[in-house]
Amino acid sequence: MRAVVTGAAGFIGSHLSAHLLASGDTVVGIDSLTNAYDPALKLRNLDELTPHPSFTFHRANLLDADLTALLDGAEVVYHLAGQPGVRRSWGCDFALYTRRNLLVSQVLLEAVRDHPLRKFVYASSSSVYGDAPVFPTAETVCPRPVSPYGVTKLAAEHLCELYRTAHGLPSVSLRLFTVYGPRQRPDMAFARLVAAARSGEPFPLYGDGEQTRDFTYVRDVVTAMRDAACSRFTGVANLGGNRPASMKQAIAAVERVIGPINLDPRPAAPGDARHTGADITLAARAFGYRPRTELFDGLAAMAAHAAPLRRSAFE
Numbered sequence: 114m115r116a117v118v119t120g121a122a123g124f125i126g127s128h129l130s131a132h133l134l135a136s137g138d139t140v141v142g143i144d145s146l147t148n149a150y151d152p153a154l155k156l157r158n159l160d161e162l163t164p165h166p167s168f169t170f171h172r173a174n175l176l177d178a179d180l181t182a183l184l185d186g187a188e189v190v191y192h193l194a195g196q197p198g199v200r201r202s203w204g205c206d207f208a209l210y211t212r213r214n215l216l217v218s219q220v221l222l223e224a225v226r227d228h229p230l231r232k233f234v235y236a237s238s239s240s241v242y243g244d245a246p247v248f249p250t251a252e253t254v255c256p257r258p259v260s261p262y263g264v265t266k267l268a269a270e271h272l273c274e275l276y277r278t279a280h281g282l283p284s285v286s287l288r289l290f291t292v293y294g295p296r297q298r299p300d301m302a303f304a305r306l307v308a309a310a311r312s313g314e315p316f317p318l319y320g321d322g323e324q325t326r327d328f329t330y331v332r333d334v335v336t337a338m339r340d341a342a343c344s345r346f347t348g349v350a351n352l353g354g355n356r357p358a359s360m361k362q363a364i365a366a367v368e369r370v371i372g373p374i375n376l377d378p379r380p381a382a383p384g385d386a387r388h389t390g391a392d393i394t395l396a397a398r399a400f401g402y403r404p405r406t407e408l409f410d411g412l413a414a415m416a417a418h419a420a421p422l423r424r425s426a427f428e
């Protein structure tokens with residue numbers, strides 16, 4: 114299949130591109146390398162992709178790129194480009210969130226509207242649920258985001274649904290639940306926990322540590338994205354790890370893998386949902402989704418991938 118991956122230099126986009134290439138697909142990767150975090154990390158994410166003969170990379174902002182040329186011949190578009198992160202979405206950064214999550218999605222959906230695509234796969238988020246009334250949470254629960262980030266992800270998801278129902282675009286919105294694994298974004302909890310365990314620097318723990326997340330390993334996520342693209346399914350589906358853990362349990366797991374963590378307790382941050390937990394029945398039925406990676410194994414893979422410790426860190 115000929116695939117276009119937006120956000121290809123990002124954490125999940127680079128894993129997805131590698132998985133597509135390993136599956137025999139041709140991949141056109143697009144990314145503007147925003148400075149949401151160090152662009153050098155994104156360039157490094159591309160290292161294993163760029164030598165591949167079936168991979169082409171375009172450094173371009175989707176808002177002003179020549180999308181007709183970039184989408185030429187595409188059979189599947191995986192739309193992962195965006196501005197992630199809950200806490201920074203309050204305040205003046207919100208304009209970035211609306212541009213990169215909502216406007217970009219609208220521009221892309223317009224560009225593919227009359228394109229004979231096999232599938233348009235959108236990386237939506239568990240943040241659309243906010244503080245859900247039931248766990249595990251099924252797609253039928255009314256989404257009520259508790260962060261501006263969640264609002265932009267939900268609005269873009271609604272757009273995908275609109276283009277599906279009004280224009281027949283075969284779109285799938287996958288609600289991703291806290292994705293982790295090697296090359297995780299440096300602002301995310303596990304990347305910071307691994308760094309804190311290795312360096313001894315304090316880890317700011319927001320809230321009482323009893324908040325739970327449905328941590329999902331990145332390989333399970335990207336496998337499901339391609340499986341969803343190859344299936345007949347359209348609409349909205351959850352992708353969770355199926356074994357929610359509290360932050361305290363996650364911290365204990367990182368300590369088992371690497372070593373003790375120096376915690377710096379802080380009040381709960383506004384916008385953080387108390388619990389998340391996916392009902393994955395629909396994804397299992399629609400495209401055979403089955404998360405395979407245990408939290409401990411996924412964390413061990415993350416720790417193994419992190420840069421070797423400097424000598425002084427052992428002393």
Ligand SMILES: NC(=O)c1ccc[n+]([C@@H]2O[C@H](COP(=O)([O-])OP(=O)(O)OC[C@H]3O[C@@H](n4cnc5c(N)ncnc54)[C@H](O)[C@@H]3O)[C@@H](O)[C@H]2O)c1
Nearest residue numbers: 120123124125144145146147174175194195236238289292
């Ligand atoms: N990581 C998670 O746990 C998680 C959970 C739910 C949903 N998601 C969604 O999955 C997607 C990927 O997340 P990630 O963690 O890999 O983030 P990431 O920041 O590593 O990747 C996103 C990429 O999009 C690129 N980008 C942003 N705006 C762009 C634009 N206008 N044009 C071209 N490129 C642009 C960025 O440079 C970045 O490399 C995001 O849409 C995010 O909202 C992630």
